[in-house]
Amino acid sequence: MVFAWPTVNRDDELRTVVSTLRSRRGPWGAVLTGDAGVGKTTLARAAVGAFAGERRWAAGTESARAVPLGAFAHLVGVSSPMDAASVLRAAREHLVADSADIVIGVDDAHLLDRLSATFVHQLAVNRIAPLVVTVRTGEPVPDAITALWKDNLLTRVELPPFTRAEAVSLVETVLGGPLEESSANRIFVMSEGNPLFLRHVVEGALEAGTLREVAGVWQLRGETVINPHLSTLIESRIDHLDPELRHVLELLAFQEPLSLEVLSKLSAPETVEAAENAGLVRVRRRDDSGLTVKLAHPLYGEVVRAGTGILAARRLRGEMARQIADHPPAHVSDRIRLAALALDSDSPPEAELLISAARDALTLGELVLGERLARGAMAMGAGFAAALPLAHSLAWQGRGTEAEAVLGPIDTSSLGEFDLLLWCLPRSANLFWMLGRPDEAASVMASVRARLTHPAAVNLLDALEAMFAVYAAQPAAATASIYEVIDSPVALPLAKAWAGASGALATAYLGRFDEVPSFAERGLAAAAESETGLLRFTIGLGQVYTQTMSGELTAAEELARHYVDFAEMQQPGRSLGGVLLGRVLFVKGALAAAETEFRQAAAVLEGTGYSWAFLSAAFLCQSLAALGRAADAREELVRAERLFGANTEVFRSDLELTRAWVAASESDTRRAIAHARAGADAAAGSELLAQEAVCLYLATRFGDATTAPRLAELAERVPSALIRAAAAHARALADGDGAALDTIAGKVEEAGALLSAADAAAQAAAAHASAGNRRAELASTANAKRLADLCGATTPALAVVAKPLPLTEREREVASMVALGLSNKEIADRLVVSVRTVEGHIYRSCTKLNVADRAALADAVRVGSR
Structure with missing residues (x-):
């Protein structure tokens, strides 16, 4: 597969440089400075190319550096030996002999020999011709070149790396499709926006197959691949370093950041200082814990690691692990990093340390690292104690079959009650969600329950069974058990975390919104104490749903973004947070942004077994349908229906809502309303009153004028601003009251729900038309179209006002x-x-x-x- 890389225009910088070439006062030309690969040469050539007269080009090189005037040998003819002043005068006369109207470009001026540098300086001082000169940041530069900008002979233009947005835009243009956000972040961090590094990072990943398209989204997985071009480019910077300086890079390549205290004991303090002065490392303050040191560019570490042998790498890790162990870190992240460092060193840690670090990593959502640490402990013969965090990490990564292969063969006959439960919980959860085998999960739990006697052990099993009941669409029946667990004085944090998550989700969908905050608070606190890092996103689902239904859309978006930020680009947490954020954006009418969140989440969660995989596909389908992309929505519906199962039964109404949106996008309003009503019936059958109202509201927006009585009942029973608005909307539609629909549109828009407001305005226009009030009809139509444009939406109600055809x-x-x-x-x-x-x-x-x-x-x- 061949990808074309476009030349990226730096229009602002180009205009600045060209304007200096045309100036007859002040600096006549420019010096472009920046790191290797930021595009200095490309910009310089573009500026020189824009000059109308003759163009001359010279370049400094390592090989010509030892030759006086070597960079200009091809441009000036000085054949006889003479003193330096005469040489410079003759060269100057020869250079301009053919034309007085020339521009001179000098690339890599930091590599010029002394005489060439002096020649460039004289050209500028005597204003012989405008100049465009490039200089690499961080390199020693001849004084004559530095004087070009210090003496204001040329304008200095610093060329920065790309911003994240510029880098991502370029890569997406090259790939022809969207980048997963966490992958985009990783690519940007690796390249730090350097255009040349960016290209080589992407091409290396494409060649290695670690950057690939999944469900229409490009994802980067696996280790960074350094292709030969990039490796050569970076090695030219670090290959000729003194051994002491290179040792600093080697240490940081295998562990960064390092505290300055530790690094200064592994390498002389003056060497660390020299590395900073050379631009090889960066020193930063970390809170109040002192100074830390890291590499100046992430790719330095990649190249150094690639060129370091296995034994040398083990020795370097051992050096650092032993030194860090003498100053035990207080921060949990540092303890995890120490265990990971020691794991592959010549001084491996005890298995207990790896198991503890693996558990901590899982709590923080570091699933891949947790797996590596747990596997390390397993390799040391830790057995059951290591198998548990390993199975957790595999299951949470969506690798349910591998998790079952770890847990299934374990002989449980000699396990005590709590060890038995610690085996039963992840295995049952994996069977239920990841593998879609709820009957086997129930069988495992039943066999374990018969062996339990301790109340805390019973609490743990009750909590998991309650969660299963919620997902099996029996939330009302499960809440009593959930309360017993979360209120139990003997319940362990793990049990309370399960109870908090299932309670927050259940009470939210049931419409018992006043109960959600307590479940969320207690569940999150318990999750922080147990290996349940991803459970907090289920709690977030209940919280965000509650705030959305309460009409608190700004708060809901802030909370959803909090969950996105909490994931810190780690998958699958980032995608779970993306589902929460996308749902709020959908309600707000930011359909394009919602589609982006759902598409990325759907691509990541595909094949994992998570119930969230269904939600991401269903919500993506709804977004596509609302955007009027019927064919794409129909295709996504097939995936959503495939992902729906017994472990997602609580979301059956969401499936019907998805079918309703697809039917609406296909102009089949009758079928759309039927699916929305079917969703309401499914929700009512499970006592999910809030979700029933959501379904009836959509039916109303699609033109069903019979929903008012039931929505009025639900508005009385469920404390929700959204349901009250839905009930008022339904009554106004049934009455054909255009003025009331206009009022509702205004209130809903003020709350931030632009898509619902657009439908209300469109139906107001239809009501005014039926009443013969042309003036009001036109005003409502204009309002509906304005809101539709803000959302980019197409709905049945909007289709009526968008198509002024004289048809029924x-x-x-x-x-x-x-x-x-x-x-x-x-x-x-x-x-x-x-x-x-x-x-x-x-x-x-x-x-x-x-x-x-x-x-x-x-x-x-x-x-x-x-």
Whole structure:
């Protein structure tokens, strides 16, 4: 696969340089400074190329550095020996002999020999010609070149690396598709925005297959790959270092940051200082714990590690591990890093330290590191104690089959109650969620329950069974057990974390919003004490749902972003947080941003077994449908339906909502309403009152005028601003009250729910039209279109105001399906009417629009939708 890399324009910098070339006062030209690979030469050539006259180009090189005037040998003809002053004068005369209107470019001026540097300086001092000179930051530069900007002879233009947004935009342009955010962040961190490094990092990952497209999203997985071009580029910077300086780089390549105190004991303090002065390392203050040192560029470490042998690497890690162990770190992250460092050293730690560090890593959501530490302990023969964190890490990474292979063969006959539970919980959870085998999970728990006697042990099993009940759409029945566990004085943190998560989710969907904060607070506190880093996202689902239903959309978005930030780009946590954020953005009408979040999450969660995989696919489908991309939505619906199962039954109403949105995008309003009502029935059957209201509200927005009585009941029973708005909306629609719908649109928009506001405004326009109030109709139509434009949305209500065709609602529905390419038989099947009835609607539509046939009718509908 070949990818073309475009030349990235630095328009602002180019304009600055070109303007200096045209200046007749002040600096006549520019010096471009920056790190290797930031594009100095490209910009210099573009500026020189924009000059109308003759162009001359010279470049400093290591090989020509020893030759006087070597960089200009191809441009000036000095054949006889003479003193330096005469040489410079002759060179100057020869350079401008052919033309007085020239521009001179000098690349890599830091590599110029002394005489060449003096020659460039004289050209600038005597204003012989405008100059564009490039200099690499961090290199020793001849005094004559430094004087170019110090003496204001040329304008200095510092060329910075790309910003993150610029780097990601470039890579996405090259790949032709979106980058997963965590992968984009990793690529940017590795390249630090250096354009040349960026290109080589991406090309190396593509060649190695670690950067690949999954479900339309590019993901970077596995180790960084340094291709030969990039390796050579970086090695040219560090290969000729003194052994002492290189040793500093080697230490930091295997462990960074290091405290200055530790590094200064492994290498002389003056050497560390020299490394900083040379731009090889950076020294920063870390809170109040003193100074830390890290490499100046992440890729230095990659190249050094690649060039270091296995034994040497083990020795370096051992040096550092022993030194750090003499000053035991207080921060949990530092303790984890110490264990990881020692694991692959010539002084491996005790298995107990690895197990403890693995548990800490899982608590912080560091799943891959947790797996590595646990595997290290397993290799030391730790057995059962190491198998538990290993299985947790595998399951939470979506590798359920591997987790079962670790837990399944364990002989539990000699385990005590709590060890038995510590085996049962992750295995049952893995069977239920990751492998979709709930009956086996129930069997494992039943066999274990018979051996339990201690109340705390029973609490643990009760908590997990309650969570299973919630996901099996029995949340009301599960809440009593959840309260017993979370209120139990003997319940362990793990049990309380499970109870908090299941309680927050259950009470949110049940519409018992006042109970959610307590479950969330207690569950999060317990999760921080146990190996349940990802459970907090389930708690977040209940919290964000509650705030959204309460009309607190700003707070909901802030909370969702908190969960995104908490994940710190680690997967799958980043994707779980993305589902929360995307859902809020969808309600707010930020459909494009919501689609991005859901698409990235769906790609990451594909094949993991998480219930969140279904949610991401379903919500992505809804976003696509709301954006009017019917074909894409239909394709995503197939995936959502495939991911739905017994372990996601609590989300059945979300599945029906998804089907409703797809039907709406296909102009089948009748079927859309039917699916929304089916979702309401499913939710009501499980006593999910809040979710029932959500489904009925969507049916209302799709044109169902029969939902008002039930929504009014739900508004009385569930304390929710959103449900109260839905009930008022339904009553106004049933009454055909355009003014009331206008008022509702305004209130809902003020709350931030722009998509719902757009539907209310569109239905207000239709109500005003029915009442013959043309002035009000036009005002509501304009409002609906404004809101629709803000969202980029297409819904059944908006389709009416967007298509000023003189057709009835059913005629418009049939005509829209004709425009989608459906046959009369397919339309009849969808609408559950006869083909003859469809033909009648098409005939009347053609007559009203004065078109000849189906094809012309389809064209008229398409034109009217623009």
